[in-house]
Amino acid sequence: MITLGYAAQNAESPLRPWSFQRRDLRPDDVAIEILYCGVCHSDLHTARNDWGGTLYPSVPGHEIVGRVTAVGAQVSGFKPGDMVAVGTLVDSCRSCPACASGEEQFCVQGAVGTYGGRDRATGETTYGGYSAAIVVRESFVLPLPEGLDPAVAGPILCAGITVWSPLRRWEAGPGTKLGVIGIGGLGHMAIKLGAALGAEVTAITTSAAKAEEAARLGAARTLVSKDPEALKAAAGSLDLIIDTVPVKHDLSPYLPLLGRDGTLVIVGMIGPTEPFHTGLLLRGRRRISGSAVGGIAETRELLAFCAEKGVAPDVEMIEMQGIEAAFARMEKGDVKYRFVIDMGSLKREAA
The missing domain is CATH 3.40.50.720 (NAD(P)-binding Rossmann-like Domain)
Structure with missing residues (x-):
């Protein structure tokens, strides 16, 4: 499916609208309409190639909250309409000692990042949550617990x-x-x-x-x-x-x-x-x-803990069109304490 997102085309260019192809559903895939996406310092560093190795075009975003729109034939844990979350990882080998112990972030073969990674099946670049929709392997999709506000939950998935x-x-x-x-x-x-x-x-x-x-x-x-x-x-x-x-x-x-x-x-x-x-x-x-992020089981545990204890990040909601201004403020430390993009703003732009 064709999806609208915001992408950096090179290290010097600002993020701008970009249409690209999301993969068709594989049997164990979940398709998600993205409602909110947190803004991480890693997004800025990647877009500007501060760490080197950025794969362009780059669509950042790995603090994703959304709604399931379709599932593959083998998916049993989710159905259309479910509220879900996707963090920094979308795949791993699932067989090495790290993956077997629930620490996919340390996958010996290399975990696949939500953006800027390489799809294990095709080798294609992964694109993140600064977009209208995403397709993710079921094992890396997390249910959003009741009691967590979808609008503020995104930064839990990375920060x-x-x-x-x-x-x-x-x-x-x-x-x-x-x-x-x-x-x-x-x-x-x-x-x-x-x-x-x-x-x-x-x-x-x-x-x-x-x-x-x-x-x-x-x-x-x-x-x-x-x-x-x-x-x-x-x-x-x-x-x-x-x-x-x-x-x-x-x-x-x-x-x-x-x-x-x-x-x-x-x-x-x-x-x-x-x-x-x-x-x-x-x-x-x-x-x-x-320490680097966390595995899927640990992230599921954290989401449940936050829902139980009423812990949520302090966020400032922005529109997708304001991402460059948000990046500039992040560089100055002018945010308390995390930006979250209302992806409805992207949908309005598409209309």
């Missing part, structure tokens, strides 16, 4: 799962002293989810002015990273730190905040770090780890 996965991996809960570096798209969800899990959350930020906002999100306290005395007083006080900062930065001020066997998990930055002294790790048997 949410990116912080949820390490929170679960390191068993954050009652008794856990959790630090969250950065209060942005990822950070605000880490604070909300950490608090909902029962952890005692410390928001770590460059500005004391953000203390009130951090408390609103669920933080028990705020630690200003530019205050050496405050950092010194907090030394050894945290069990787990989720580092959401998306740019190169120095880990040295944060590692001493960890107690014995504490872990700092990088989820925001892709690239080299500033040099740091390994003594910061040796003293206290501290660890630095990384």
Whole structure:
């Protein structure tokens, strides 16, 4: 079927309307009318080829919420009319040790991204959620639980799962002293989810002015990273730190905040770090780890948790035609805390 979307044709061009072909339904496929799509920093980086290797034309978007319009002959879990969600992945080998353990994001053969990936059957480029419709393998479609507002649920599928996965991996809960570096798209969800899990959350930020906002999100306290005395007083006080900062930065001020066997998990930055002294790790048997999104089962668990606990991202709704302005604001950090595109605006354009 022919689908209208917004695409970048090269690294310098703004996103503009582009019609393209979605595949016909395979037996295990689900066709989805996209109602809302969150806007991720990865969308901007990919469109601008900041990480290299972007396949153009590029249709970003991997925080998708929509309604099922048709299903393949072998699909048993969904029917037309169902509200569903699609996150950062649309396929994997499903047979390697990572896939067998429900961690498709670490597929040995390479998971297929919702956009900018290669279809496992045809090798064609995958196109994302900045479009009117999408066709996805049933195994990678998630039911949207009742109680979750479809208009705000999209960012749970990337920002949410990116912080949820390490929170679960390191068993954050009652008794856990959790630090969250950065209060942005990822950070605000880490604070909300950490608090909902029962952890005692410390928001770590460059500005004391953000203390009130951090408390609103669920933080028990705020630690200003530019205050050496405050950092010194907090030394050894945290069990787990989720580092959401998306740019190169120095880990040295944060590692001493960890107690014995504490872990700092990088989820925001892709690239080299500033040099740091390994003594910061040796003293206290501290660890630095990384984490990338989450598997399908884990994302399903997160959606259910958010519905049960009433946890939702803070979003600002935009129209598809305003995506370049939204990208510009994202680069300035001018969003609290995630843009979501009302895809009805795209349909109105098509009409």
